[in-house]
Amino acid sequence: MNPALEAVPSWFWTAAAAVLGAVVGSFLNVCIHRMPRNESLVRPRSHCPGCGTTISWFDNLPVLSWIFLGGKCRGCGMRISPSYAMVETLTALLFVAIWRTFAPAEAFAYAIFACLLIVATFIDFEHFIIPDRITLGSVFAGVVCSGFIPSLQNAERHSAGAFWSLAGAAAGYATLWTVVEIGKKIFGMKRVEFPHPTEVFLTPEGLRFGDESERWEEIFSRESDALRFGAIGIRLGDRSWDQAHVRVNWKEVRVGDEVFPLETLGELMAVTKRLEIPREAMGRGDVKFLAGIGAFLGPQAIFFVIFASSVLGSAFGLLLMLLAKRGWGFKIPYGPYLAAAALLWIFQGANWWAVWARGLGG
Ligand SMILES: [Zn+2]
Numbered sequence: 001m002n003p004a005l006e007a008v009p010s011w012f013w014t015a016a017a018a019v020l021g022a023v024v025g026s027f028l029n030v031c032i033h034r035m036p037r038n039e040s041l042v043r044p045r046s047h048c049p050g051c052g053t054t055i056s057w058f059d060n061l062p063v064l065s066w067i068f069l070g071g072k073c074r075g076c077g078m079r080i081s082p083s084y085a086m087v088e089t090l091t092a093l094l095f096v097a098i099w100r101t102f103a104p105a106e107a108f109a110y111a112i113f114a115c116l117l118i119v120a121t122f123i124d125f126e127h128f129i130i131p132d133r134i135t136l137g138s139v140f141a142g143v144v145c146s147g148f149i150p151s152l153q154n155a156e157r158h159s160a161g162a163f164w165s166l167a168g169a170a171a172g173y174a175t176l177w178t179v180v181e182i183g184k185k186i187f188g189m190k191r192v193e194f195p196h197p198t199e200v201f202l203t204p205e206g207l208r209f210g211d212e213s214e215r216w217e218e219i220f221s222r223e224s225d226a227l228r229f230g231a232i233g234i235r236l237g238d239r240s241w242d243q244a245h246v247r248v249n250w251k252e253v254r255v256g257d258e259v260f261p262l263e264t265l266g267e268l269m270a271v272t273k274r275l276e277i278p279r280e281a282m283g284r285g286d287v288k289f290l291a292g293i294g295a296f297l298g299p300q301a302i303f304f305v306i307f308a309s310s311v312l313g314s315a316f317g318l319l320l321m322l323l324a325k326r327g328w329g330f331k332i333p334y335g336p337y338l339a340a341a342a343l344l345w346i347f348q349g350a351n352w353w354a355v356w357a358r359g360l361g362g
Contacts, residue, residue, distance in 0.1 A: 013099065014096055014099065014100065017092075017095045017096045017098075017099040017100075018092045018093075018095065018096050019092075020095060021088075021091045021092035021093070021094065021095030021096065021111075022062035022063055022088045022089070022091065022092040023062055024091055024095070024111075024115060025062055025087050025088035025089070025090065025091030025092060025118075026060070026062040026088055028087055028091060028115055028118055028119050028122075029084050029087050029088070030046065031119045032087065032118075032119055032122040032123055032126075035119070035123060035131050035133060035134070036123055036126070036127045036129065036131060046060060048073040048075055048076060048078060049078070050073055050075075050076045050078030051073065051075045051076035051078065053073070053074075053075040053076070059074055062085075062088040062092075063085050063088045063089055063092075066080060066082070066084060066085040066088075067085070071085075083122065087118060087122060090118060091114070091115070091118060094111075094114045094118075094343075095111055095114070097347065098110045098111055098114060098346075099111075101347065103151075105148075105149045105151070106149060106151060106152060108149075109145035109146075109149050109152055109296070110296075110346060112141055112145065113138070113141070113142070113145075113296045113342075113346075114343070116134055116137065116138045116141065116292065117293075117339040117342060117343065118339075119134055120134045120135070120138075120289055120335050120339055121335060121336040121339045121340075123335075124285075124333040124334075124335035124336055125333055125336060128283075128333050129283070129285050130285035130286070130288070130289050130335050131285075132288065134289075134292070135285060135288035135289045135291065135292050136288060136292070137292070138289070138291075138292025138293065138295060138296065139169045139288075139291050139292045139295045140295075141292075141295070141296075142165050142168070142169065142292060142294075142295025142296040143162055143165045143166055143169070143295055145165075145296065146161040146162055146164065146165035146295070146296070146298075147159075147161050147162035147165070148161075149161065150162075152165075152296065152298075153165055153168075153298045154298070164298050164299065165295045165296070165298065166295070167294075167298070167299045168293075168294030168295055168296070168297060168298040168299045168301065168302065169291040169292070169294045169295040170291070170294070170299075171294050171299040171302045172290035172291045172292075172293055172294025172295075172299075172302050172305075173287055173288070173290065173291035173294070175290070175302055175303075175306060176286060176287045176290040176306065177287050179306070180283075180284075180286075180287060190276075190277040190278075191274060191275070191276055191277075192209075192274060192275040192276075192277065193273065193274045194209075194272070194273050194274065196273070197232055197271045197272065197273055198210070198271065198272065198273070199269055199270070199271055200229075200269070200270050200271070200272055200275065201267055201268070201269055201270075202246075202248060202253060202265065202267070202268040202269075202270065203265065203266070203267050203268075204262055204263055204264070204265050204266075206218070206219070207219065207227070207248075209275075214277075216248075216250060216262070219277055219278070220249065220250045220278070224249075224283070225249065225250070225278040226247050226248060226249045226278065227247070227248040227249075227275065227276065227277055227278065228245070228246065228247050228248075228276050229245075229246055229270070229272050229274060229275045229276060230243075230244075230245055230246070230272065230274075231243070231244055231245075231246050231270040231271060231272045232271045232272060232273070233270070233271045234246065234255055234268065234269070234270045234271075235268070235269045235270075236255070236260070236265075236266065236267075236268045236269075237266055241255055241256065244256045246270055246272075248262070250262070251263075253265055253268060255268075283334075285335065286334050286335055286338060289335055289338055290302070290305065290306070290338060293305055293338060293339075293342045296342075297342060297345055297346070301342075301345045304341070304344075304345055305338060305341040305342055305345060306341075307341075308340075308341035308344055308345075309334070309337035309338045309340065309341040310337070312337045312340055312341060313334060313337040316337070
C-alpha cells in the first residue's frame, strides 16, 4: 500500500465505511419504498407522505435526523417509521463488517451484494414479493463482479470467475425451482370437498364455513394468490347470482365479471360443493432471488443457503407463533431468510459447512 495511505489509522477507514454505509442505506430506503410502486428512484425528491413537504437535506441525514426529529416529520408531526433508521444502521454495520473482513476489491463486490439483500428483505417483509429488478439485477451484478474479481469464486482467470458465477445462478434457480414444484404437488393447494352443497361466507376478515373459519392473511401469502370456486348460488346484500365463478384475492372478490373490493364487502354467502385454497410457502421471486445469491456466492453455497434459510425460517416461525399466539397458517416471507443465510455464508458459513461436510464424510 502507498505509505501515505498506510499512515492513516485503521479506525478512520472503519468510520468511513460506516458513514458510507449509512448514506447508501438512505438510498436503499428510497429503493425499498419506491420500487414495489414502480416509481422513479431519482425524482421527485423525498417528501413527507403526510404533508407533502419536500424534506430538506439536514432533515434527511441518515439515522441522525431521525433521532433529532424524534421520529416525526418537522412539518406535520407525522410519525416516520423506525424502519428507515434501521435500514441505514444495518447497511452501516454490514459495510463495516465487510470492510474489516475482506480485501478492498472483494469488499466492494460484497457491499453491492449486501445492498441487494437488504432491499430484497425489506420489500419482501412488506409486500411478499421481490421485484425482478432486484433478483435478476443480482444475477447480472454477480456475474459482472465475479468476472472482474474472480477471487469471489475462488478462481484465478476472469472467464472462470464469470463461469462459476453463472453456474451458481443456475444451481440456485434449478434447486429452489425443484423444491417449489415438489412443495406445490404436496401442499400447493388445499382442496375442500363438501359431501353436499354447503354455505360458505366471505367477509372482509376472512372465510367461514361450518365450524371452520380462516383469516385472509392466513390464506393468502402472496399478492398473486387467489381462492377460486364455482358457486351454485350467491347472495351479497340484496343481490344474488346463480351458477357463478368466484375468485378472491387479497384485495377483491370477483363474481363472474363483477369486482367488489374486499375491504367493503360486507358478507357474501355462496353455496358450493368445493373450495380450492392456495398454499404456497415460496414464490417465483424466491427462486430468482436464490439465482442472484448463487451468482455472487457460487454453486457450492446453494445447499448451505437453502439449509440455513429453512432452519432460520422454521425457528423464527415457531418463535413468532409462540409470541403472537398465531396459528400454523401464519405467513412469513421467505426472502429475508435466504438473505440472512447468504450473509452467514459470506462471513463464516463456508468454514462451518466445510467442517460439517468433513464430519459427514468421516
Ligand atoms: Zn409531514
